[in-house]
Amino acid sequence: MSSRSRIRRNPRIRLGPAFARFWLAHxxxxxxxxxxxxxxxxxxxxxxxxxxxxxGLLGVARxxxxxxxxxxxxxxxxxxxxxPILIVSDVCRASLTIAVVVAAMAGALTLAALVTLVAxxxxxxxxxxxxxxxxxxxxxxxxxxxxxxxxxxxxxSVAEVAGPGVGGxxxxxxxxxxxxxxxxxxxxxxxxxLLGIRSxxxxxxxxxxxxxxxxxxxxxxxxRDPYLVALVGFxxxxxxxxQWVMVLLLxxxxxxWGLTAGHLGLVFSLGAIGAVMGAALAPRxxxxxxxxxxxxxxxxxxxxxxxxxxxxEADWGRTLVVxxxxxxxxxxxxxxxxxxxxxxxxxxxxxPDHLLGRVNxxxxxxxxxxxxxxxxxxxxxxxxxxxxxxxxxxxxxVVLTVxxxxxxxxxxxxxxxxxxxxxxxxxxES
Numbered sequence: 001m002s003s004r005s006r007i008r009r010n011p012r013i014r015l016g017p018a019f020a021r022f023w024l025a026h027x028x029x030x031x032x033x034x035x036x037x038x039x040x041x042x043x044x045x046x047x048x049x050x051x052x053x054x055x056g057l058l059g060v061a062r063x064x065x066x067x068x069x070x071x072x073x074x075x076x077x078x079x080x081x082x083x084p085i086l087i088v089s090d091v092c093r094a095s096l097t098i099a100v101v102v103a104a105m106a107g108a109l110t111l112a113a114l115v116t117l118v119a120x121x122x123x124x125x126x127x128x129x130x131x132x133x134x135x136x137x138x139x140x141x142x143x144x145x146x147x148x149x150x151x152x153x154x155x156x157s158v159a160e161v162a163g164p165g166v167g168g169x170x171x172x173x174x175x176x177x178x179x180x181x182x183x184x185x186x187x188x189x190x191x192x193x194l195l196g197i198r199s200x201x202x203x204x205x206x207x208x209x210x211x212x213x214x215x216x217x218x219x220x221x222x223x224r225d226p227y228l229v230a231l232v233g234f235x236x237x238x239x240x241x242x243q244w245v246m247v248l249l250l251x252x253x254x255x256x257w258g259l260t261a262g263h264l265g266l267v268f269s270l271g272a273i274g275a276v277m278g279a280a281l282a283p284r285x286x287x288x289x290x291x292x293x294x295x296x297x298x299x300x301x302x303x304x305x306x307x308x309x310x311x312x313e314a315d316w317g318r319t320l321v322v323x324x325x326x327x328x329x330x331x332x333x334x335x336x337x338x339x340x341x342x343x344x345x346x347x348x349x350x351x352p353d354h355l356l357g358r359v360n361x362x363x364x365x366x367x368x369x370x371x372x373x374x375x376x377x378x379x380x381x382x383x384x385x386x387x388x389x390x391x392x393x394x395x396x397x398v399v400l401t402v403x404x405x406x407x408x409x410x411x412x413x414x415x416x417x418x419x420x421x422x423x424x425x426x427x428x429e430s
Contacts, residue, residue: 056379
């Protein structure tokens with residue numbers, strides 16, 4: 001029986017109790033991350049009166065650890081069992097978030113201190129991101145990766161719906177400190193859920209080869225695979241310019257459109273409904289159209305719709321501004337969510353288990369590392385030319401994602417379950 005037939009006859013595969021706990025951990029961590037997405041930048045902009053450049057610096061601090069630490073942590077994830085890395089990362093993120101709250105409540109929080117704590121949070125987020133994607137095949141088996149990734153992405157999308165709204169409400173009701181305490185609690189829930197998973201991993205032999213040799217193996221594996229190169233280029237181009245846009249959008253929303261934390265929470269929550277739908281439709285869309293055409297369509301949707309952002313004006317009134325932003329982020333979220341499911345599944349299917357940590361780390365090193373660059377450039381440019389023009393330039397850059405995907409071999413991939421290192425099943429080119 002073909003992979004396509006198996007998928008059609010088993011649309012709701014049971015993935016077992018280990019995945020249920022993993023799912024809970026991932027969901028709790030995702031909700032916490034989304035609360036922090038709103039709370040930490042608002043803490044800088046509203047409480048510490050950060051400029052566009054300083055807001056960009058906070059973005060750099062958050063994402064720079066991916067550039068500096070992803071590769072060595074990827075080697076660590078292949079030399080050690082991955083579940084303990086996940087648990088330690090959650091505990092440390094909870095502790096660091098509480099440290100931000102204590103400093104803020106004591107009146108001792110400065111921009112320098114916040115940047116430092118956010119950088120440390122970013123370091124443990126890198127460890128979690130690299131390890132969780134590498135741990136998943138051990139939990140569900142490679143034959144169920146598409147189903148598992150779809151559910152995880154749908155959960156992340158739900159977190160995108162609930163997280164900012166909850167975060168905005170918490171900030172409005174209990175201040176930013178209260179929102180961050182809830183974020184710390186979600187990391188603790190994640191750690192407890194992971195503790196309940198019985199060990200499913202084969203213990204690697206860290207003494208077999210040196211760490212540096214393993215690091216080079218991971219880089220070489222990605223570099224020689226045209227599909228992995230295409231995937232990392234897709235995410236790197238998009239992430240660089242999208243973060244550039246988001247840094248300036250938050251400053252513009254607060255200072256020029258007059259939006260509050262509650263407004264922004266509503267925008268990101270309702271806008272993320274599109275992301276939920278995108279993740280839920282991923283398996284069906286890939287079965288019907290093929291992975292390549294889906295990736296091309298997603299690249300177009302998530303990129304081109306951002307061009308509406310520079311057009312929005314404060315004199316539209318808050319209601320119309322909020323409605324326009326919700327529409328933009330609904331379309332954008334549907335594209336990014338669906339493409340994330342497909343891209344992650346392709347990566348996991350094309351990578352042997354013993355290389356997953358290093359391959360995931362290499363992909364994160366590039367695709368998330370450029371986010372720090374985008375945040376820094378966007379913040380500086382916003383101060384130089386204004387937030388509106390800065391956003392417009394960033395939106396123009398995002399469209400390069402579409403060009404990259406169309407020019408890459410990704411557009412010809414059919415069923416991702418047929419992809420192996422030796423053979424790739426391609427759709428017929430029109």
